[in-house]
Amino acid sequence: MRRIVLAWWLAAAMAVGAAAAEEVIPMGRTVGIRMTSDCVLITKLTSVETLEGAVSPAQAAGLQEGDLIREIGGETVSSNDALQQAVSMSGGQPLLIRCEQDGQSREVTVVPARDRDGVYRIGVIARDSIAGIGTVTYVDPETGDYGSLGHGICDADTGVLIPLGSGGLMESSVESVQRGEAGDPGALQGEFDPSHEVGTVRENTETGIFGQFTDPAYYDSLETVPVAHAGEVTTGEAEILSNVSGQDVERYTVEITKIFDDEDAYGRSMMVRVTDERLLSATGGIVQGMSGSPLLQNGKLVGAVTHVLVNDPTRGYAVMIDAMLEEMEN
Numbered sequence: 001m002r003r004i005v006l007a008w009w010l011a012a013a014m015a016v017g018a019a020a021a022e023e024v025i026p027m028g029r030t031v032g033i034r035m036t037s038d039c040v041l042i043t044k045l046t047s048v049e050t051l052e053g054a055v056s057p058a059q060a061a062g063l064q065e066g067d068l069i070r071e072i073g074g075e076t077v078s079s080n081d082a083l084q085q086a087v088s089m090s091g092g093q094p095l096l097i098r099c100e101q102d103g104q105s106r107e108v109t110v111v112p113a114r115d116r117d118g119v120y121r122i123g124v125i126a127r128d129s130i131a132g133i134g135t136v137t138y139v140d141p142e143t144g145d146y147g148s149l150g151h152g153i154c155d156a157d158t159g160v161l162i163p164l165g166s167g168g169l170m171e172s173s174v175e176s177v178q179r180g181e182a183g184d185p186g187a188l189q190g191e192f193d194p195s196h197e198v199g200t201v202r203e204n205t206e207t208g209i210f211g212q213f214t215d216p217a218y219y220d221s222l223e224t225v226p227v228a229h230a231g232e233v234t235t236g237e238a239e240i241l242s243n244v245s246g247q248d249v250e251r252y253t254v255e256i257t258k259i260f261d262d263e264d265a266y267g268r269s270m271m272v273r274v275t276d277e278r279l280l281s282a283t284g285g286i287v288q289g290m291s292g293s294p295l296l297q298n299g300k301l302v303g304a305v306t307h308v309l310v311n312d313p314t315r316g317y318a319v320m321i322d323a324m325l326e327e328m329e330n
Contacts, residue, residue, distance in 0.1 A: 022226060022227055023224040023225060023226050023227065024139065024140050024141075024224060024225070024227060024301060025138060025139045025140075025141055025219050025222045025223065025225075026137070026138050026225055026294040026296060026301050027135070027136040027137060027138055027139055027146070027218075027219065027241070027249070028135060028136070028137075028241030028242050028243055028249040028293050028294055029135070029136055029218065029247070029249050030133050030134065030135050030136075030172045030173075030174055030190060030243045030247075030289070031133065031134060031135075031136055031148070031169045031170060031171070031172050031192070031198065032131065032132070032133055032170035032171065032172040032192025032193070032194070033131065033132055033134050033148070033149075033153070033167065033168075033169060033170075033201065033209065034129070034130070034131040034167060034168055034170065034194070035129060035130050035131070035153060035162055035164060035165075035166070035167035035201060035204065036078075036079075036128060036129040036165045036166050036167065037078065037127070037128050037129065037130075037162050037163050037164065037165050038078055038163050038164065038165035039068045039069060039070045039077060039078055039128075039163055039165075040068070040069040040077050040078070040080060040082075040083050040126045040127070041066070041067075041068055041069075041127045041128070041155055041158065041160055041162070041163075042063060042064070042065055042066065042067045042069065042099075042124050042125070042158075043125050043126060043127050043155060043157040043158055044124070044125040044157065045058050045059050045063065045064075045065060045123060045124060045125075046123045046124065047123055048113040048115050048121045048122070048123045049115055049116055050113050050114060050115060050116065051114075051116060055113045055123070056123045057110050057111055057112055057113050057121075057122045057123050058110055058122045058123045058124045059123065060110075060111075061097070061108045061109060061110035061111070061122075062108045063097070063099065063108060063110065063124065065157070065158055066101050066158040066159075066160050067099040067100070067101050068099055068100050068101065068160070068163060069083060069097055069098075069099045069126070070098050070100065070105075071096075071097065071098035072086045072087075072095055072096070072097050072098075073086050073090070074096070078128065078165060079128045080126050080127075080128045083126060087112050087120050087121060087122050088119060090112045090120055091120070092111065092112055092113070092114060092120055093111075093112075094109050094110070094111050095109065095110050095111075095112065095122075096108075097109070097110055110122050127155060127162075130153060130155070130162055131192075133172050133174075133188065133190045133192060133289060134148050134149045134153075134209070134289070134291060134292055135148060135149070135242070135243065135289065135290060135291055135292035135293050136148040136169075136218075136292060137149075137150065137208070137292045137293075137294050137304040137321075137324070138294060138301060138321075139213060139219045141219065141220070141224060143212070144199075144212045144213040144214070145210070145211070145212050146199065146210070146211060146212065146213055147209075147210055147304075147324055148208055148209050148210075148292045149208045149209050149291050149292045149306075150207060150208050150291060150292055150303070150304040150305070150306040150318070150319040150324060151206065151207065151208060151291065151306050151307070151319075152204050152205050152206050152207070152208065152209070153204050153209060161204065161205075161206065162204055163204075164201065164202075164203065166201075167200070167201025167202075167204070167211070168197045168199065168200055168201060169197065169198050169199035169200070169201065169211065169213070170192045170193055170194060170196055170197055170198060171192065171193050171196045171198055171215075172190050172191065172192035172193075172247075173190055173191055173192075173246055173247050174188050174189070174190040174243055174244055174245055174246060174247075174289075175189055175190050175191055176188075176189045177189065177244055177245075177282060177283050177287065178287065179282075179283055179284040180283060180284035180286065180308065180313030181284060181313065182310075182311050182312060182313070183310060183311060184310075185286075185287060185288055185308045185310055185313055186283060186284055186287035186288065186313060187287050187289055188244060188283075188287060188289030188290065190289075197214065197215075198214060198215035198217075198218055199211055199212055199213040199214050199215065199218075200212050200214065205327050206327070207323060207327035208292070208324060208327070225296065225299060225300060225301050226299070226300045226301070227300065227301050227321055227325070228297065228298075228300035228301060228302040228321065229322055230262075230269075230320050230322045232298075232300065232302070233256070233270070233297060233302045233303070233320065234256070234259075234297070235255075235257060235258065235259060236255065236256060236297075237253065237254075237255055237256075237297075238253075238254050238255065238272070238295050238296060238302065239251050239252065239253060239295070239296045239297070240252050240253075240254045240274075240279075240293050240294070240295055240296075240305065241293060241294050241296070242279070242290055242293040244279070244282050244283055245282070250278075250279075252274065252276035252278060252279040253276040254273060254274050254275055254276070255273045255275050256270050256271070256272055256295075256297065256302075257271050257272065257273050258271040267319075268317045268319075269303060269317070269318055269319045269320040269323060270295075270302075270303060270317065270318040270319075270320065271315060271317055272286075272295065272305065272315065272316055272318050273315045274286060274314050274315075280314065283313075284313045284314070285308070285312075285313035285316075286305060286308040286313055286314070286315070287308065287313065288308070290305055290308075291304075291305060291307075292304050292305070292306075301321050302320065302321055303318045303319050303320045303321045303323075303324075304319055304321070304324070305317075305318050306318055306319050
């Protein structure tokens with residue numbers, strides 16, 4: 001088992017086929033999530049220490065933090081190893097790089113520099129994969145399609161949505177909790193087993209990740225509930241399903257204190273406040289890793305927690321289940 005701190009903001013989701021479902025199983029169970037990208041993301045520009053001094057070939061060429069490198073020297077790049085190999089084999093000759101940011105593609109020419117050890121480098125720190133633990137919001141028992149993390153999985157340094165190449169779900173367990181305090185949102189800490197995959201990841205979107213469970217043992221003993229539509233959700237008492245210890249999912253009371261209109265500039269649907277003393281005692285409120293914890297009201301699934309308020313961990317934002325289902329259909 002491998003220990004990892006839950007560092008993603010809260011999450012929720014759904015999956016292909018769930019859009020037509022009027023009843024789904026609310027989950028609240030954590031899973032390990034691993035994703036590899038279909039390109040290489042620049043997270044930081046650095047200097048190359050040469051015998052003549054420090055230079056920054058990437059910066060000089062116009063590369064930027066947050067750029068997605070898709071081709072180098074005419075070859076597709078989907079891993080850090082492939083990027084470094086292309087640079088190392090360049091012999092210091094100019095390389096044409098095709099990259100994109102915010103959906104805009106461009107080409108730049110970079111001239112690798114030879115460092116003090118004789119290795120050619122361009123001066124970037126890049127990422128090609130990510131792993132952590134997240135919370136599954138729901139699953140369609142007819143298809144095994146699920147939704148998790150009511151927001152997408154983004155690079156922590158640049159905020160860029162990770163372009164999905166492949167991904168999977170793994171069995172996990174929450175081992176401890178770093179309690180949330182004002183100014184420190186806290187986090188779940190847990191373990192997942194990379195050798196025990198229980199599902200796939202098909203999409204990484206602004207509203208969450210979607211895929212399919214391949215191990216029905218995660219949900220086949222659980223019951224379905226109806227899906228609520230936006231007009232049915234009201235302010236007032238509700239419940240949250242969360243896994244904050246081991247593999248146990250518990251129900252806790254919360255209050256929906258505000259419902260935002262459809263045109264909210266920040267994409268918020270609801271504000272919730274934790275009222276259950278058991279959850280407050282265990283976590284301080286909402287912590288990182290509880291993203292995707294499903295919200296229920298009047299026996300229906302209404303949405304999922306997505307973000308915590310840094311200065312008040314007892315409160316956070318949530319997304320309507322309708323918004324997740326609409327994203328799933330696109």
